[in-house]
Amino acid sequence: MLSVDSIDTYYGQSHILHDVSFEAGTNEVVALLGRNGAGKTTTMRSVMGLTPPRTGTIRFDGTDITGDAPSSIANRGIGYVPQDRRMFPEMTVEENLRMGLGKAPFDPDRMERLFERFPRVGERLDQRAGTLSGGEQQMVAMARALMRDPQLLLLDEPTEGLMPSLIPEIAEITQAIATAGYTIVIVEQNVDLVLDIADRIYLLQNGRIGETVTPEALEQNDAILEEYLGV
Amino acid sequence: MWSLHTPVGTVTLNRAVLLVLFVIALLWPVIGVGDFLLFLGALFLAFGLYGASFDLLYGYTGLLSFGHSVFFGVGAYAATFALMDYGQGAFVGLLVAFLATILIAVGLGLIAVRVKSHGFVIVTILIALIAQRLAETYSGITGGTDGIIVSVPDIWIPLLGEYSVFDPTFRYYFTLGVVLVSLFLMYRLVISPVGLVFRMIRENEQRARMLGYNVTAYKLIAFVASGAFAGIAGALATYINGFINASRFSLIVAGDPVIYTMLGGRSTIVGAVIGAVLIEGAGNYVSQVTDAYQLIVGLLLLVMVVVEPEGLIGLWNRLQRRVKRRVRDSTPTPEVTTDD
Amino acid sequence: MPTGEQILIAVLNGVTWGLIIALIALGLNLIFGLLKVVNLAHGSLYMLGAVGGWFVIGATGSFLVAAVVAPLAVGFLGMVIERVALRPIEEDIPTTLIATFALLIVLDQIGLLVFGPGTRSVSAPIQGSVTLAGITYPLYRLSVAVVSLGLMGALYLFLHRTRYGMWMRGVRQDLEMASALGIPRSQVYVVTFGLGAGLAALAGVLLSPIVGVNHLMGLDILAVAFIVVIVGGLGSLKGVLVASLVYALVENIGTLYITTVDARVLTLSLMIAFVIVRPDGLFEEGLG
């Protein structure tokens, strides 16, 4: 579904990603793990076209999307849940959800079905998104990305910066989405959540993919955890 | 001995070229151009000073002002009133123009530099537009669009005696002298430590502040200095024209120094003078041929802004570099665009 | 002391003018709010609307056709301008500003070339006057005020009830996120500029029977439009409406008590004083 082939990404002159390659097959859940500043979020932004790579190629569903505008990448069927949730604060929850459609047509039934997974979102449709709590915003961000029924979902740190009491709930939703058959690339600090849902884990360090492991192997290997995550 | 990489701004004009231009300016009356070209020469020098004063603010400090017409106009009217209502001489008129614009610039500057980032330029537009309306409204004082005829008394030059501003050669040299002194003073300012702070503000305002500079105060200094020289330019233009009207305050006049500077090349001081002479000079001939000269100027400015923001001097330097590289490499290089 | 009738007329004039100013300034502020372009050519687009309308009326004899065709044409021109002249330099406010100044010169000169110097009048499509509480008032002016109000309402509905309007608000609030969700931002930019230009042109057509048509009319209106935009708050549509009404009411009621000249100066002074006290305007944020 998604294949990232040796991309190099820069912020201005700053060389962030070095020769990063990874893949996510249909219905696979792959995770990117690494310390702060390892380049995980930049990888996600590269895929979305927000910070396009200078070299390398990104293919989605067999098509080369490298260098395409973010909007055309999204309209190919990629749902994006960014770090920090990025609400449109002055819009209502419902408008935030509709923004998630991009150019896709609105399907009221689909939205209703989403509310089964995110009941709190359905209750607050008319509330301004800027007034929601962090956890509620995270749910809106996830529901927003699911509005278009994406073929690929990019989840950037869904539990980051949330109150500790909310983390299990978001983790549970993430698990539910993962088992619902979406193709997912997830970046997450919460190692336990990742170990539970991922089919494959890419470990990043200083903007490079260090190792590719299965959750089982990672769980057993404290040396790798220590090296890549400082655990 | 060491040299600063960029003694003046980011683009500089070759010293030899500068010298040639200076000699042309100096010999202009001598090479036998007629009275009309002497008149135009003086007028365009005054416009050049107006452009250069704008460059001091925009090119060096990074503050885009669309309200420079206010200083140009205030200087012009202050000098006019000094001459006509108080019977003062031309030098006193210049001094009054200088001081009056400083006063106005301090007042307006205190409003404009307080506003955040792009707010500055918007406030200067507002200032220009309000000044335009006030000048039209108070036509009793400004003479409205009909204007006021200004008669400039003879000027006494120490050691040389009295001269009439109606003498084209004298008028030209008088203007050249005032413009050169003003340009020199501006040049001294931009190479002083204060000028370095101006450029720091242009490059990275926040960092300059975090290094301990009172950025607001320095912006005000740049604004006032720039305004004061625009005021002198306004007074000079009035002496040369012998006429002034309320359209001095129009937004179009506010845009003139922007055009000169963008065409000549910003952060060079002298670029605006070159731009003014070229634009106004060409305009004087082309407008006899076609009515659409302003249209051409507008299109030129548009192309300049979108394609070559460094202006003619930037274009010249770029060509020079390319030629040098060709000569050095002997093999022809492919089309290279330098990214500075 | 002015009579009650005079006061009523002054208020009516103030409200009418305020609504018209607001209509012109709204486009200016819409463009600034979304594209961060300070459009100095906005007055020129308004002028082109009036000039275009004059030609269409001359050709078809129909004011209504002019009010449809001229704004559409100018709106299309606005789209071309955004795409060709502003897109390459977007996000650099000083540079786009100089570019729009260049456009102001170009468009005003085009106006001069096709229309020539001098003012020409346009006859109002609606003649006659109405009597309200004992005073008579030109019916056309009243209609223009009502149409302005209706257009503003329509703009509000467009922004809040249509998908495109929602996209525009979204792009304004978080451009990057909007693109990452699939909102085509270049398309939104082009449409916004076109919409702003079309609104200005429509105002030009509507106003031509009242103020006449002149190739320099853009410069006159630009001053007022800018003042109310800054006082109302950059990007705030609500602020523009309030500031426009206050501006026009103060000036019109002022003329009852002091000379026209002094009333104008008083209004400007009030606006300047307001900007000094609150440099960010009445309402700082919020499109809609």
Place this chain on the structure above:
Amino acid sequence: MTETVLETVGLTKEFDGFVAVNDVDLELTQGEFRGLIGPNGAGKTTVFNLISGLAEPSSGSVRFNGKEITGLDPHEITSRGMALSFQITSIFPELTVRENVLGALHSGEALSNLLSRYGTDETKLDRVDGLLAQVDLDVHVEKQAGELSHGDRKVLELALALANDPDLLLLDEPTAGLSASETDTIKRLLAELRGTVTIILIEHDVDLVMELVERITVLHNGQVLAEGTPDQIQADERVRKIYFRRDH
């Protein structure tokens, strides 16, 4: 006798009901090298902003060199001897490297030299070139700062902060986005500075901090979670837990 250079008392910052920094007390003595660490969102950068005057605290106070500086403008604070180095490199790209440092050195006194030409004062030039030699930028003095590599820009950023012989150096992630060898250069420079100037080093790279500093303050959810020597911090269970969020 050791003097207190910086002291914060009850430093608190709220944004719309969200408490980013909560009741933080810090005390630094002359010559101390302090590390400030904490996971993302712990409030490190907010603390940086509160101390430097970039943000105003909701409550609490900051004293610097024995004087209250709460609520002062950043330029007033920095002109009293505090120097900052930013996480996102903040230099003057179109000025030369030498002009960058010269500008930093001029701080405050530019106006009294209106009639001079900048860069002609030999003592100042010697100091600028000496500083640039110290940080290994002497080969690039005539280059435009914007043409430097990312690593060299970070070094220049540090040189700007050092230009005025500050009493306190506030560093926000000086190695962010650097390669390993570039990080080593910065590390070496910081090690050389140890003891000569009071430093607060804000870092997410815990290893780097452990190697360099004498004392560490750990922030979590805007509060001070722990403070101690690197060894004490490394052994602290609470710190391990917040950093790595493994529950089993």
